[in-house]
Amino acid sequence: MNTEGLNISKEAFYGIKGYKYAGVSCGIKKSGKEDLTLIFSEVPAIAAGVFTTNKSKAAPVLVDLQSIKNPATRAVVINSGNANACTGKRGMDNAKKMVELTADVLGVDKSEVLVSSTGVIGVQLPMEKIETGITKAVSSLSADGGDAAAKGIMTTDTREKKITVKVNLSGQEVTVGAIAKGSGMIHPDMATMLCYMLTDAAVGKGMLQQVLKETVEDTFNMISVDGDTSTNDSVIALANGTAGNVRITEKNEDYTKLLEAFKAAAEAMATEIVRDGEGATKFLKVNVINAPTREDARVGAKAIISSSLVKAAFFGEDANWGRVLCALGYSGADFDPGRVDMQFTSNKGVIWLVKNGEGLDFDEAKAALILSETDIEIVVDLKMGEYGAAAWGCDLSYDYVKINGSYRT
Amino acid sequence: MNTEGLNISKEAFYGIKGYKYAGVSCGIKKSGKEDLTLIFSEVPAIAAGVFTTNKSKAAPVLVDLQSIKNPATRAVVINSGNANACTGKRGMDNAKKMVELTADVLGVDKSEVLVSSTGVIGVQLPMEKIETGITKAVSSLSADGGDAAAKGIMTTDTREKKITVKVNLSGQEVTVGAIAKGSGMIHPDMATMLCYMLTDAAVGKGMLQQVLKETVEDTFNMISVDGDTSTNDSVIALANGTAGNVRITEKNEDYTKLLEAFKAAAEAMATEIVRDGEGATKFLKVNVINAPTREDARVGAKAIISSSLVKAAFFGEDANWGRVLCALGYSGADFDPGRVDMQFTSNKGVIWLVKNGEGLDFDEAKAALILSETDIEIVVDLKMGEYGAAAWGCDLSYDYVKINGSYRT
DSSP: OOOTTEEEETTOOOOOTTEEEEEEOOSSSTTOOOOEEEEEEEEEEEEEEEEOOOSSOOHHHHHHHHHTTSSOEEEEEEEEEEOOOSOHHHHHHHHHHHHHHHHHHHTSOGGGEEEEEEEESSOOOOHHHHHHHHHHHHHHOBTTTHHHHHHHTOSSOSSOEEEEEEEEETTEEEEEEEEEEOOOOSSTTOOOOEEEEEEOOOBOHHHHHHHHHHHHHHTGGGEESSSOOOSSOEEEEEEOOTTOOOOBOSSSHHHHHHHHHHHHHHHHHHHHHHHTSTTOOOEEEEEEEEESSHHHHHHHHHHHHHOHHHHHHHHTTOOOHHHHHHHHHHSOOOOOTTTOEEEEEETTEEEEEEETTEEOOOOHHHHHHHHTSSEEEEEEEOOSSSEEEEEEEEOOOHHHHHHHHSOOO | OOOTTEEEETTOOOOOTTEEEEEEOOSSSTTOOOOEEEEEEEEEEEEEEEEOOOSSOOHHHHHHHHHTTSSOEEEEEEEEEEOOOSOHHHHHHHHHHHHHHHHHHHTSOGGGEEEEEEEESSOOOOHHHHHHHHHHHHHHOBTTTHHHHHHHTOSSOSSOEEEEEEEEETTEEEEEEEEEEOOOOSSTTOOOOEEEEEEOOOBOHHHHHHHHHHHHHHTGGGEESSSOOOSSOEEEEEEOOTTOOOOBOSSSHHHHHHHHHHHHHHHHHHHHHHHTSTTOOOEEEEEEEEESSHHHHHHHHHHHHHOHHHHHHHHTTOOOHHHHHHHHHHSOOOOOTTTOEEEEEETTEEEEEEETTEEOOOOHHHHHHHHTSSEEEEEEEOOSSSEEEEEEEEOOOHHHHHHHHSOOO
């Protein structure tokens, strides 16, 4: 990824012109923590979205799939603690009601409000609490509310996830910010990945959707905690044009710079979700290089990072390269098994394990030292072309099973 | 499955006319246990095979993919303890050498011998030991050697897997027998599923391949221990025609009966592999019914049985139906999320969890009692058509992670 010319602040979500935020508590979570977030654009923004491919889509996802097409968007309302998924017609009515309540209190049109939910599946939303929360959130809206907003979308994430990226487009500074939540499923029904990406850039709606699509492909779609695609996964982008840059309406240099800013923000959010994955003790990056096509590199990297056997081996700090080749083999990627080279690297060094598809005699003590680190990179060189792709994941630990095997209550 | 008219003996592998077997120890396994199996047909048999789709195919699989086309087959030689996978040109030479040695000692043509290996990946075969083993196996061949043969293909399976099925074809009794090994990966590189299905039926080569293909689709291809497809997976069928039945050359009634016998044998082997899966504490059957097509039922059942989240929930005896619907949702199966019904059943009773896509208020104590059993069935009714499919798997336990996270040595 090219981060040249980007000013990245990983611990903040602020300074995106023309937005206000709130994160409040309205009693959906038993813990009393923040459980309702509101994002508001002071001027009409345009929106783009990428939603779960799961056929069992949650009610708010079904609502947003329609609303995202509208020409103007002013707000996104999000509750945590209840996913409003598998809730039937009543769930759909409640998702629409959340939109209407938010629009009413804000004084905007209901066509201008998006909605998300995350939390327990199969339980109806407590609408009285939601209504109270929306009123409270609207009265709390503030340009400094970004941190509270990041907290309000968390379920069992152990820490909030936020980032701000500044980029110069034809002489004008533009800001891209993002907040996200992952699937730290200590309460095991809460598996949703949500991310909200805001920018003050002036950009056409089609261009914003294209930026978001390309961004998601290389970031959120390349992480795996456990291979399950949730009913609620959503990445929503808003752009309100208040930065005053020359409006982007074609794939020019400014488009590329904005895309790089989006990718930097999204990669930070995606990898942070993996680091905060349930039970994770290792952060793994798989780099498939010199593939004949980009798609071959992508499917290969994704299969390796998703393999339970590969993940368990890294938990055990075992240099079990055969499992990596095995996962590559069933991935569907085009490659020649007799040509592959492989190395594992970490801050403790580099070790070559495979040359031309055959295992090398390697120093087990050195391998163990390298794998004792938390951050490990697996490099698989197909020597077939010039395309590469990265995927990120975590190991499979006792705690993953413990967390996900425990009772829902 | 229709088992009417089949005489099934689950604890034996005997009485298939015209075959001899041996299982001997030649020192590949450090434990000194049986590690070389030989299957021999006294008359030329025809062979059919279904092999791993993994692109990183082991050397013996590459050899068999050619030899399986030959018109006559007399023997299969199999070693355990070493997979001869990711071993390059030397591995290919060694696989061919195993075939030649076996053909020489048996006095048959090398085109008539198939070969398999299972065990550690990336290590060259100890050819001197293999050569000694082949000589020993040929001199031990016996019609009573079936049990020894079943032992010789095991890696870390906790028990041998064998079955014999008798069926009457147009007045003539025919026998189908099978031995198999699973992926009880206490030694974690040993992930291969192997099965050898022998019959004395007279059947055309194309018909036998068709019987095997249909059988594998409904049995071995519907089990999942951890979703990883090995480099060595093979199911090989031999038919030597010594039963004296009317030769099957078309899809007539005898074809259907033989297919049912193959399916009964293969389902027993496949489910036994799952029961012996590493760390498994539960045996799970997923039954997707009333799907619009057979393929929809298959992919839905397979996605549910393969989900780490579903598997971990059953380990924890948690009636987490949302995860089942979620897996069905991303499976690619065609269904209407608003129509699905779901129940869990075991020897302790039946509990309904979902009606028309919505969660029911259910008795948690009753659910816990049902899930406390070892054998559990998940029934998902799509109410969209008349097709169904079953898939079998096990839960995801601490021991799975322990076994697969431990060092190779």
